Amino acid sequence: MDALGATQRRGFGQTLRRDLWWVQPVVVFLGLSAFVVYATWAALQGDHYRFGPYLSPFYSPELFGDPLHAWLGAKPSWYPGWLIFSPAIFILWAPGGFRLTCYYYRGAYYKAFWADPPSCSVGEPRQRYRGERSFPLILQNVHRYFLYLALVFLVILAHDAWDAMWFDGKFGIGVGTLVLTTNVILLGGYTLGCHSLRHLVGGFMDRLSRSPVRRQAYACVSCLNAAHMKWAWMSLFWVAFSDLYVRLCAMGVWKDWRIL
């Protein structure tokens, strides 16, 4: 079809919009960039990720690392000597992949990083467009598999929060306990509101009324899904803050106040 009979295609950034349309993509760009930079730095440190009963979520589960705590023992012998070793390297790809393929983040970073489009009804820099129809972006369809992993991580992080309530075998609550518990709650709100989960628990059915349990699960996931963006940002910020809290306590910069 011959489109745009009225006016020609607008160039990059051109629009008649009067509002501050560029603010949102800039905020998303800065927010995600800051997180990626911090998470990469923190993951490569390989140190100061444990303090008392607290374990940084960037390092949980600790598969290889500290022989006293790691599930599979110390640094494996097959690990390449030239590569920086950090317990986080073995696990962070999973939650990272979950967020990278998340429907909300996709829409957000396509705008903020690729300007595809920069914002609604704002001109784009490129004419060519393939969308998520072909390689590489067709791989976004793997999202539900990252969801399965994220659900496992959620259980592990909930166990970490439980562990954070036990100080030398005695029950207690420190500020770190609240930080790690909040982390699980926010990650739970984000993960359990996932669009793929919404589909898998019942969205794939046309007659949900025949499955009361699925119907209830669908309603719960839909409820969380309605605020998926908010959960996504809150959990992103808090998971980084949780690492920072444990790190600074372990480094002796911050003192972990005991409440109980």
Next chain:
Amino acid sequence: MAKATFRIWRGDAKGGRFEDYTTEVVPGMVVLDAIHEIQATQANDLAVRWNCKAGKCGSCSAEINGLPRLMCMTRLSQLSLDKPVTVEPMRSFPLIKDLATDLSWNFRLKGSIKPFKPRPPDAPDGTWRMDQADVDRVQEFRKCIECFLCQDVCHVLRDHQLFDEFIGPRFLVHAASLEMHPLDIEDRREELRKAQGIGYCNITKCCTKVCPEEIKITDNAIIPLKERVVDQFYDPLARLLRVFRGNRSG
């Protein structure tokens, strides 16, 4: 009495330009009122499509200050009148004249989507039984007034002009209303993936933002359809389960 200037696109398929018109405005006016006032007093040949003036017919779609909106639902009190208010036709569709565009592509396209195909009747009298909860989900899609603002704002159509490969948000909503219908047994996933190009949607949610009926187009129609396409074509585990359990969609 206060005055405001409207910068209106004047022209046809051969070309055109913005022209300024200043008119009196009163509290409660919407953009369509101002356009009518200008048409009546200053530009009798101004072409504008409208009908209900109540946000239900979807006729007066245009771009106001750069954003696709219904002229009849855009109050002047929502706009800054310090500068001229720009009013232009929907940019994604061929221009007929001034603010009227040729939307026939949309109507032709609708015929290409597999129609409603109900299962055999539930009752001996040839009727069906549906649970309200099952109907609620597709009821949202029935609110669509076919204003085509979502088609206009979608960058796949607007900027990349993939009219032959992508059906756009409006018809993905239409496909969802059929595909998720509790009585329908047709399978549209193959067409959605190939001919209708659902993979072109990159979830910008612009369609949702401009929808005057506040249909959650992306979250409730497009993404669920994408997930159904994933079930059928991109999920090896789902394929394996289908071997054992058959093709269940409930």
